[in-house]
Amino acid sequence: MNRKPIPLFILPLLFILVFSSACTQTPQPPFKVASNAWVGYKPLYLARNLGLYDDNRIKLIEMPSATDVFDLLHEGTVDAAAITLDEALSEIANGAELSIVLAFDFSNGADALLTQTDIKTLKGLRGKRIGVETSAVGAILVHSALKKAGLRPDEVDIIHLNADVHIKAFENKRVDAVTTFEPTKSALLALGANSVFDSSEIPGLIVDVLAVRNEALRSQAANIQLLIDGYFSALTHMQKQQSAKTTQGAASPKDALMVSDDGLYFLTRADNKKFLTGSPSQLQTRATELLELMNASNLLRKPVPLDGLANPIFVSGSQP
Structure with missing residues (x-):
């Protein structure tokens, strides 16, 4: 089959089309x-x-x-x-x-359960309101603290609080205690809060x-x-x-x-x-x-597969 040569005036147009296509490719999002x-x-x-x-x-x-x-x-x-x-x-x-x-x-003490000035011990939490963020960390701290104190979950009143309102809720005495973390922990301690339990007691x-x-x-x-x-x-x-x-x-x-x-x-x-x-x-x-x-603590709805959870490639600096 005979192939007709491409007219010379078309070549610049083809170059422009190819170059424009390359330049208009969508960049990878961050x-x-x-x-x-x-x-x-x-x-x-x-x-x-x-x-x-x-x-x-x-x-x-x-x-x-x-x-x-x-x-x-x-x-x-x-x-x-x-x-x-x-x-x-x-x-x-x-x-x-x-x-x-x-x-x-x-966390080796940076997460803590803090109480109002008049509550000195974990046992003093019986019947009190504890502010907890809707996350497993707060639940873990409360569960571990109550276990240490010999208190049942139904012996305290759990109030869900996002971290950004911990200080305000504590100052207004909306709660008697709160599970929180740095830097809020230090701010509340400066206001007179007592630390009655922290993550150093549940290492790792x-x-x-x-x-x-x-x-x-x-x-x-x-x-x-x-x-x-x-x-x-x-x-x-x-x-x-x-x-x-x-x-x-x-x-x-x-x-x-x-x-x-x-x-x-x-x-x-x-x-x-x-x-x-x-x-x-x-x-x-x-x-x-x-x-x-x-x-x-009834925090999970379904079983969690752990195979393949850890991926060490990037910390090894050997990603493909």
Whole structure:
């Protein structure tokens, strides 16, 4: 078959069409991550302030409360959320396909049950109103505190309060006690509140993680790697500053690298590799413990599969 040559005047038109098509391709949307104002997520925002994140690739969305963050993840508005492990398990139980790609910290006293000035002990909570955010962390704290005090759940009055109204509700004495976290915890203590129970008494149960939708693992792999690498760079920056401050003090620089003044144990990259790898991984073991407690508190509707929950690829720096 004879092929007729393309007329020369058409070639520039073809070039323009091809070039225009390439230029008008829709750019990839940024990787959207929601979090609340929890001190454990500080390195994420420090990374942004240090210029480690391209705004066209990473979008951090700070919400007033963990409940608001949970809602964004549930609605599919964001690709990932900085939440507690128990919250991630609740979302998976509701049908979400999530993977844990990073563990931020263990709460080591940063979450607490605080009471009004006249209530000095846990047993003093009998018949009192306890403000609790609609999340598993609050339920875990209350469940553990009541168990320690020998009180039944029906011996207290649970009032659901979002984190952004904890201070106001406490000041107005709408509640007799509240489960809260830093920085609200310190603010309430400054107002005269008593700390009668905190997360240091349930070590390792409250873990903050980055939960990512599985579809984003494939479509946003490079941006997830950028987020995590920037996070660890910012964490190292924070740790060096803290180490310099404590060199002359009682705490050793090694300890300063791990524990903050806010009752947190920050997990390094090396910690994360250990926590997310293995069969079962430490994360899976911790999740199993949490599921037992959550089931006992009627916090789950359906069973939660744990196989494949931990994804250590990004903390290892080996994403495809």
